[in-house]
Amino acid sequence: MVLMVARRSPKPKVGVQILLGLPKSADQQILSAKQISAMNLQKAKVVSKKSLTGSVFELQFKTFKDFNFKAGQFITIKINDNSSPVCFRTYSIASAPNNENLFTLCVKVIENGRGSNWLYSLKEEYEIEFLGPTGNFTFKTPPGKTALFIATGTGIAPFKSIVEDELPKGNTQNMHIIFGLRQENHIFYKEEFENFTKNYPNLKFNLMLSRPENESGGKRGRVTDILNNLPIDTQNTEAYICGLKEMITDITDILIKKGLKKEQIYTEKYN
Ligand SMILES: Cc1cc2nc3c(=O)[nH]c(=O)nc-3n(C[C@H](O)[C@H](O)[C@H](O)COP(=O)(O)OP(=O)(O)OC[C@H]3O[C@@H](n4cnc5c(N)ncnc54)[C@H](O)[C@@H]3O)c2cc1C
Numbered sequence: 001m002v003l004m005v006a007r008r009s010p011k012p013k014v015g016v017q018i019l020l021g022l023p024k025s026a027d028q029q030i031l032s033a034k035q036i037s038a039m040n041l042q043k044a045k046v047v048s049k050k051s052l053t054g055s056v057f058e059l060q061f062k063t064f065k066d067f068n069f070k071a072g073q074f075i076t077i078k079i080n081d082n083s084s085p086v087c088f089r090t091y092s093i094a095s096a097p098n099n100e101n102l103f104t105l106c107v108k109v110i111e112n113g114r115g116s117n118w119l120y121s122l123k124e125e126y127e128i129e130f131l132g133p134t135g136n137f138t139f140k141t142p143p144g145k146t147a148l149f150i151a152t153g154t155g156i157a158p159f160k161s162i163v164e165d166e167l168p169k170g171n172t173q174n175m176h177i178i179f180g181l182r183q184e185n186h187i188f189y190k191e192e193f194e195n196f197t198k199n200y201p202n203l204k205f206n207l208m209l210s211r212p213e214n215e216s217g218g219k220r221g222r223v224t225d226i227l228n229n230l231p232i233d234t235q236n237t238e239a240y241i242c243g244l245k246e247m248i249t250d251i252t253d254i255l256i257k258k259g260l261k262k263e264q265i266y267t268e269k270y271n
Pocket of ligand 1: 091093105107112113268
């Protein structure tokens, strides 16, 4: 039997391509059932599900075998919705590595999106199959330097994993999270990050709302606005950007204009 692994988004998912060894330009690749079964798919069961906003939810999983990942990495899930062709979707892990084989994903439901809607339909105990952990969007900033984390939407996931890992370990480097959302009812993880800033003074957290209904939830503006006005010690700062492509391009341009070199900027694109 021949199955098709398709990428339905405008651009193929880079993570999936690398994992499957597909050419970057491929929109579709026919894979045999044998090829799919040869993939080193792992299994995990849903432990819990929690809504964070009207369209963003968290799923916690527990793997059956030892699961060692680095904060900032992602997994690629087989979307087992019985539709053809078989498809895979990639998600950053939003929790810190632990000894309990647990991990959490933070997913936005995309209108008519096959992967995100299927994940949203999962119930406790359901078993998923996935590839990974994979990815190099991990914390690399040497001691003494500042890490600037910039995300919009669920692009915050790898940064949650990284700060939840680094700070309790005793990392005292300056870390600054700039998190962009649209409006008050889209806010999630604010409390978690604010609590972290109370316990770890080396962490700074700014929530920006691009279209707020009032001024109570976060500062009005885009992540680009805060960055334009932010003094950056270009010799001693590294930036990590995660989210959709357009935002990553805009932020990268600003940081380069401010004097950061490309080697000081790490990116993770979701589309
Ligand atoms: C390395 C990597 C890590 C990722 N991590 C996450 C994650 O932690 N959480 C998450 O929700 N998604 C994440 N994604 C995106 C995810 O893989 C899917 O693309 C997304 O869930 C949409 O899949 P779909 O099948 O539901 O919709 P599709 O029909 O495949 O996509 C529809 C549209 O959704 C847009 N889109 C994709 N992701 C998002 C998003 N997060 N927010 C808004 N628009 C989006 C795409 O541009 C596309 O145009 C990640 C992608 C990559 C490559």
